[in-house]
Amino acid sequence: MAAGGGGFGDPLSRAGIPCAFSPHSQAYFALASTDGHLRVWETGSNRLHQEYVPSAHLTGTCTCLAWAPARVQAKEGPQRKKRKSEATETSNQIDLLALGTAVGSILLYSTVKGELHSKLISGGHENRVNCIQWHQDNGCLYSCSDDKHIVEWNTQTCKVKCKWKGDNSSVSSLCISPDGKMLLSAGRTIKLWVLETKEVYRHFTGHATPVSSLMFTTIRPPNESQPFDGITGLYFLSGAVHDRLLNVWQVRSENKEKNAVMSFTVTDEPVYIDLALSENKDEPVKLAVVCRDGQVHLFEHILNGFCKKPLTSNCTIQIAAPGKGKKLTPKPIPVLAAGFCSDKMSLLLVYGNWFQPSIERVALNSKEPHMCLIRDISNSWAPKVETAITKVRTPVMNSEAKVLVPGIPGHRAPSKPVTPQTEDLETKRKLGGNEVSIEERLGAMDIDSKKEKNNLPQTNSFPVLLTQGLESNDFEMLNKVLQTKNTNLIKKTVLRMPLHAVIPLLQELTKRLQGHPNSAALMVQWLKCVLMVHASYLSTLPDLVSQLRTLYQLMDSRVRTFQKLSHLHGKLILLITQVKSSEEESDDEIADKDSDDNWDEDEEEQGSEKDEDADEEDNEDEDEDAEEKEEEENGEDRDGTSDKELNGDSDLDPGNESEEE
Template sequence: MAGTGTASCSARCRDAGETAAFAAGPPCAFSPGERRLLALSGPDGRLRVWETPSSRLQHEYVPSAHLSAACTCLAWAPPGAAGGRPSPGKEGPQRKKRKSEAVEASEQLDLLAIGTAVGSILLYSTIKGELQSKLNGHDSKINCVRWHQDNGCLYSCSDDKHIVEWNTQTCKVKCKWKGDNSSVSSLCISPDGKMLLSAGRSIKLWDLETKEVYRHFTGHATAISTLMFITARPPNENQPFDGITGLYFLSGAVHDRFLSVWQVRSERKEKNAVMTFSITDEPVHIDLTVSESKEEPVKLAVVCRDGQLHIFEQVLNGYCKKPLTAKCTIQIATPGEGGDSTPRPVPCLAATFCLDKESLLLVFGNSLQPIIERVPLDTTESHICLVRDVWKTLALTTEMAVTKVKTPIVNSEVKVLVPGIPGHSATMKSSSCRKENETKRKPGDKEESIEDRLGAMDIDVMKVKPSTGGLPKTDNYAVLLVQGLESNDPEILNKILQIRKDAEVKKTVARMPVHAVMPLLHELTKRLQGHPYSAAQMVRWLKFVLIIHASYLATLPDLVPQLGMLYQLMESRVKTLQKLSRLNGKLYLLITQVAALEQAQDGTDVKQTAKLVYEEESSEEGSDDEMAVEKDSDENWEEDDDEEEENDEREDISDNEQAMAVEKEINGDSDLDPENESEEE
């Protein structure tokens, strides 16, 4: 029973495909099982999936932000997790779907988890050839992603100090907890699926059910870069395998030339490593085989940053104080060129063991175009140098790919436009026409003149006139403007930018290539700061550039800093416009008043001196009499006042008498008797 349990755990660990990828090398991962596919991310940010038997490119995926969100780690999903393992409640409908498929989902390799530098995880489907989903839950760079063998969950760690357990069906966070006080660099799941190793400042063993730390392991001086479980039989075959006893794991650190092996035990909790492996440089890629019995050694393949591959074989049967050296070291080199017979080294990118454990898959060369080769494993020699002509192999592959390209048939009437700036390159006839002309030429014929050759390129020599200093046609304004911007020729720019007709300016701006828009805006900004007359002319060009090429300018990410000077210039002028308008109004009032006054004063001046003066003779005497009369009146002003008062009294009495008479007449009491009248008198 113990042997069966160990074998099953070994198979699980083997199918996980948990080959380590470090920051020192390109992220890469072999598919679990037969290692049929290799996922490799190059420096250009693209993900390429290669077939290992034929070294043929199967998939190429370019993320939308492949330069800003570069790939940092890769992990293949286990065969049963294609599309996400269904939950128990949805297992029935999923089975019906499997029956209609030609190939069972358990045998397919579909999902590939891609960790990025911005904190997102991409799930790429190799069957569909497209991005299936995107997981967002981290705030910083993803350092490691690992798939669970049983439930199809995905685990990830990041520089944000957290570990996240993902539900790949709903693409949501299932659980998130803090893994360390610093960034968590690596993860590894135990073969039984109950424990999780995380690497930060120290190595922690977590219980996945309770998310509690089971043990701590310390022993590396630098940041830990990788973790891998090594399952082995317990020392006593009668002892049942409980998932912890007899369980080993491997750890490596950055800038560390030693790989440590730790043992997980329940009764003894040693803090020291069981053994260490000595390597020549920082590890880049690691793969291992699991021993089926306690006598069978564990094989370890370590690719270092210096391009060497080290093979270790060791039986995990106890402590070893001295560091273990590699049993075999493999290097790859190219033969010398010409008279130089010195081979040149070729870096090894990755290596993995085949299912027979007697051969290796080597990946070497360039990460953009790697060479994958299967070589037999021979540990009898301590050092092996494989001479491979890398350039010849790549040339053969390129020629095979080029032969599959079909050349289109072009008629003689078709004109081929070469790429470039419009107007810089003239149209050329097809190559088939030139070949026909060459075949018609006989050995005795004379060589074609330059005029004939220019005529074959549709250029009429007689129509080419010497430059007279004037402006060319409107169709060529855009070409001249681009030439002036590229050569920074002020003479050409002055002639073109002095065009005043709006129709010509609009047509020139519309025919400009988009790569010349920003240089033109910079030139217009510089000229706007000059003379006001030239600024008024530049505004006309600026208006059409912003109207016609607005869609292109909106796509530029750094548009704001590039047009900052132009914006400030426009802002300052707009603020000054209000003040100038007020000043203009005041000056207009003053000028109109001054003009009206000048217009009034423009009439003929009238002489103010009198031509004739008439004076009376008695005017002087009369003046003396008047003065005397005035004096008399001043002296007798009191007498005059008394007389005036008496007159006023008399007038009042007469008024009263008249009123009484009127009343009597109204009442009928008229005094007819004259005696009465006399009495009254």
């Protein structure tokens, strides 16, 4: 059983073009193009079946669509006798196609009659419809919108059956369980509702950006009486805008684990998802994901609990056009949608241009990890003119008309200055001189490649390139402008860009902020400059909140992550300092032990030195005692003589004394 892949929220600006295969047989493929036309193609013959243009297709463009189940047949008033042309219609003929618009209304288009069946307007949504889902059994229609509400419609009476608030912000996606008893809704968080009571059964974490798709991947066992009580094998899938991971969630009876149990990784943002439901636990789930880069990724995995590592695709499918002329390199062709056939062994691929897509059935080969299909679709893209054009009217140009070149409105090529040689030729003609030669005329024209290049209009300036890149969605042109690091150049570019390009620039910056951190750092400079320069213009927009909601949610998630990282950074610094301090303490203990050993050795050396010093001191003391004794003896002699001298005694003879007398 293949699940429909058209359940995308906000497909025009968030995911891809609103498109979906018809249920079960997949005989038709409906596609709502960007010009407001609804085209229904036959998948078997690749032929345009019907084309419908709503009356308000320019103001209320189609934002989402959904096929009604084949068993549901809308009552068209009182019964009448069928015509011969209607007698061949079978009971399971696909009839209604619901179209959600940007103004909040829902159109029911009848593919059998090829005209509008009814409108669902009164009491419904006040803002754009993001997603539509049909109920399998009762024929009711469920829709969600940017006005934060979910509406249950009665398609027979075209009136609101129930309306309740789904989230604090816009509700971007819906999905009904296979048994028809539960409803999944996604806003800032993912909620599981009980349809009978309109009460929330479970909350799930969700994504950092708006959820673009919700799908149940398993079927609830029919023998369970209570809603999901005791079931551990019920899973659902969710994908978000600017997110390359598809998360798988498990519904459990205990309300403990709210995070995803596993995830699938792809190369770019998913724009279309289709899957084959697994009817039992042992059967693997088959998933086909079409990315924005035009590749198709196929997954096949058994959902059996938690898986930590993101799962990669088993097979990747690409389509390319053969190279022509000297360039033999194949040119890639984008894939718009992919859906599993009823046998689950083949895949329907829709590729090429949305105006004239090509539909092909491809057999799957599980052994090949990569498939590249070479297809020549150059003839299918060319417009076909059935009647010959016989009358051609040439427009009359006024001499005073101004010719504008591509670029900023009002920008013209600089006028070529008149050279002196040209002035001489003009004076010759006025004075009636001789005829001017061809050589002089060519010289007056001044045909020079370098000068001609200088006189060409300057369309390579950053404001012009930025505006043209946003309008044409040229990735290389936008890279040339947005990869600059000069702040003055960024400011001048933002000042000179037109006002109508401010919102597309903010949306482009929001996409690029999801990329590499180096690229995000550059985009922050652009974002800061745009918000500072064009703050007054942005404040005048009535729907500014809805247009910048994604950017706000992105910044909010980044800020919350930064707080957690700062806390983690502080804890890591604390741990590192503690480890360093413990290492230093251990080094100090080792150093103390070494110092104690060295101190003991020093003490022994000092003790031996002290003994030697003590012996030397003893010898010195003995010498000093001997010297003191000698000095004492000498001192006694000296004292005796001195006493004698003091007492007047001397060694003089008595005769000498008499002589003196």
